[in-house]
Amino acid sequence: MLSADYRALRKELHALYGTPDTARQVAQFGFHVVMNLGGSALYFAAPDGAAGPWLAAAGALISSLGCLGISTNAHTASHDAIFRSRAANSALVHAGFPFFLMVSANYWNHKHLVVHHPVPNVVGLDDDIDLAPVFAFSRDDYERASAWKQRLFRWQWLIFPFALALNGFNAQRQGVLFLARKLGSSRRKARHWLDLGLLLAHVALFWALPLAFLPAGQVIGFHLLRMALLGYAMFAAFGAAHFPAEAVAVDKRLAKSDYVLLQTATTVNFTTGRFGRLLCSGVDFQIEHHLFPEFSHTHYPKMAPRMQAFCREHGYPYRTLGWGEAVWKSLTAMASPRPVLRSVEELRGEATARSESSPD
Numbered sequence: 001m002l003s004a005d006y007r008a009l010r011k012e013l014h015a016l017y018g019t020p021d022t023a024r025q026v027a028q029f030g031f032h033v034v035m036n037l038g039g040s041a042l043y044f045a046a047p048d049g050a051a052g053p054w055l056a057a058a059g060a061l062i063s064s065l066g067c068l069g070i071s072t073n074a075h076t077a078s079h080d081a082i083f084r085s086r087a088a089n090s091a092l093v094h095a096g097f098p099f100f101l102m103v104s105a106n107y108w109n110h111k112h113l114v115v116h117h118p119v120p121n122v123v124g125l126d127d128d129i130d131l132a133p134v135f136a137f138s139r140d141d142y143e144r145a146s147a148w149k150q151r152l153f154r155w156q157w158l159i160f161p162f163a164l165a166l167n168g169f170n171a172q173r174q175g176v177l178f179l180a181r182k183l184g185s186s187r188r189k190a191r192h193w194l195d196l197g198l199l200l201a202h203v204a205l206f207w208a209l210p211l212a213f214l215p216a217g218q219v220i221g222f223h224l225l226r227m228a229l230l231g232y233a234m235f236a237a238f239g240a241a242h243f244p245a246e247a248v249a250v251d252k253r254l255a256k257s258d259y260v261l262l263q264t265a266t267t268v269n270f271t272t273g274r275f276g277r278l279l280c281s282g283v284d285f286q287i288e289h290h291l292f293p294e295f296s297h298t299h300y301p302k303m304a305p306r307m308q309a310f311c312r313e314h315g316y317p318y319r320t321l322g323w324g325e326a327v328w329k330s331l332t333a334m335a336s337p338r339p340v341l342r343s344v345e346e347l348r349g350e351a352t353a354r355s356e357s358s359p360d
Contacts, residue, residue, distance in 0.1 A: 006260050006291075009310055013292060013303055021296040025082045028278060029073040029092065035066030036100065043222050044214060060222060064229035065279060068237060070096045071103075072281035072297075078109055079293040097175075098198035101168075102206075104175030106182060106195050111174075120290060121242055121266035123340050124252045128242065135160060136337045138249040157335035167231030236327050237279065240270050241286035243330030246319050248350055251342040258344060260316055263290040265347050268319040269304075270326035277301075287311075287318060315348070 039062030046055035074096025076082055077089040090105075097103045111127060119125040129137040136142040136153045145153060176199070182192045210219045241247065246268050254262065267286045272279075282289050282297025288307050289300065311318035321329065341347045 002259055003314075005310075005314060009306075010292070013295070013306065017295055017299040017303055019296075020082060020084055021298040022083055024298050025073065025076065025281075025296060028281065029070065029082075029096070031278070032066045032069030032073060033100070036063050036070060037066070039063030039066055040222070040226075043226075044210070044218065056222075057225070060225045061229055064226045064233055067101055067226070067230050068233040069279050069281065070100050071234065072237060072279065072283055074101075074108075075112070075283065076281055076297045078113060081294050081296050094194065094198055098195050099202055101172075102175075102199055102202045103171050104179040104195050104199065106192060107175035107178035110178065117290065117293065119252070119255045120263065121247055122250045122252050122255050122262075125255055128238075129249070134163065135334065138340050139337045140249075140340045142337045153337070157332070160334045161331060164235045165228040165231045167234050168227040169231070171234075172227075233279075235330070236323070237283050239330050240321075240323065240326035241267055241283060243333055244268055244321065244326055245329060245333045245338055246321070248347065249338050249340045250347060251340050253342065254344065254347060257347075260291065260314075261344070261348060263287070264311060264316045264318060265341075265350075268321055268326065270321045270323045272323045276323060284323070 039059045042059030042062065043056045044059075046052045046059060073082070074093050077092040077096070080086055080089045082092060083089050093108070094105050097105045097108050116126055116128050121129055123129065123138050123140055131137050132141060133149075135156050136145065142150060142153055179192060179195055179199070182188055183196065207219070207223070235243075247266050250262065250266060264287055267290050269287050270284050272284050277284060282300050285297070285300035285304060288295070288303050289297070291307070292303070295303070308318045310316075341350055
C-alpha cells in the first residue's frame with residue numbers, strides 16, 4: 001500500500017537523483033577487485049620467517065574485504081542501479097557473484113530481490129531471518145521449538161558468533177543447490193547455464209590454477225580463511241541493518257500493510273567512515289535502499305536528510321546506529337529472541353518507541 005505522500009516523495013527524489021552514478025560505481029567495483037586479487041597475491045607471496053604468517057593473514061583479510069565490496073556493488077547492480085542498461089547491470093551481477101564469489105547469481109536474485117526486499121523481517125516470509133533449525137530469530141521461532149531445543153536456544157548467543165564464520169560457505173552451498181534444482185527442472189533457461197559456467201570458471205581460475213603451482217594446503221587454507229573472514233564481514237554489512245532489536249519482527253499478516261512503515265520499522269541505518277562506506281556500497285543506508293532500491297548507492301547520503309525529514313513528518317521510524325553498535329546489538333539480540341508484532345498499531349507504537357530511544 002503506497003500513500004500519496006510517498007509517491008510524491010519518490011517523484012521528487014527521482015527528479016534529483018534518478019540518474020545512475022555509473023562511472024563512480026564502476027570505479028569502486030574495480031577497486032574492490034584489486035583489493036581481492038592484491039590481497040590474494042600478498043597471501044601467496046608471504047615469505048618464510050616470523051613475518052610470513054602475519055603477512056599471509058593480512059592478505060587474506062584484504063582479499064575478504066575486497067570480496068565484501070564486490071558483493072555490495074553487485075548487490076547494487078542486482079537492483080539495476082549502476083547502469084541504465086539492464087543487460088549491463090546483469091553482467092556486473094554475474095561478474096561479482098558467480099565469478100568472483102562462487103555464489104549463484106540466480107540464487108541471489110531470488111533470495112534478495114524476490115523474497116527479502118518486499119518483506120524484510122517478516123516471520124515466515126523473509127528467508128534472511130529464517131535461522132532454523134539451529135537458531136531462533138523471533139519469539140515465535142522459540143515457542144514453536146521442542147522443549148529440548150528451547151534449552152539449546154537459551155545458549156544460542158554463545159554459538160552464534162562462531163557460526164558466522166560459515167556464513168559465506170553457506171551462501172555458496174545454498175546457491176549451488178538452488179541452481180542444481182533449476183538445471184534439473186524443465187524450466188531451466190540460458191541464464192542458469194551461464195550461472196553454472198561462471199561458477200565453473202571460478203573453480204578453474206581460483207582453485208585449479210593455483211593448485212597446479214602451489215601446495216594444496218596453502219591454497220585450501222587461503223580459501224577457508226578468506227571465506228571465514230568474509231562470513232563475518234557479510235554479517236557486519238548486511239546483518240547490521242536487520243538484526244538489532246530496533247529492527248522489529250513482523251507477522252506475515254502485515255506483509256501488505258503500510259509499505260513505508262513495514263520497511264522503516266524492520267530496518268536501521270548505521271554510520272561508517274569513508275572506507276566503511278566504500279565497502280558497504282549503500283547497505284549502510286538501508287532505509288533509503290529499501291525504499292528506493294533502484295537508486296545508485298552513491299546518492300543515498302544526499303537523500304538521507306530528506307528521507308529522515310519525511311519519516312519524522314509522517315510518524316515513521318528512522319533509526320541510525322554506529323556501525324560497531326549495530327553489529328554488537330545484532331549479536332546481543334540473539335540472547336533474547338524478539339517478539340513478533342501482529343498489528344499495525346503495535347508495529348507503529350513499538351517502532352516509534354525504539355526510534356525515540358535510538359540516537360540519529
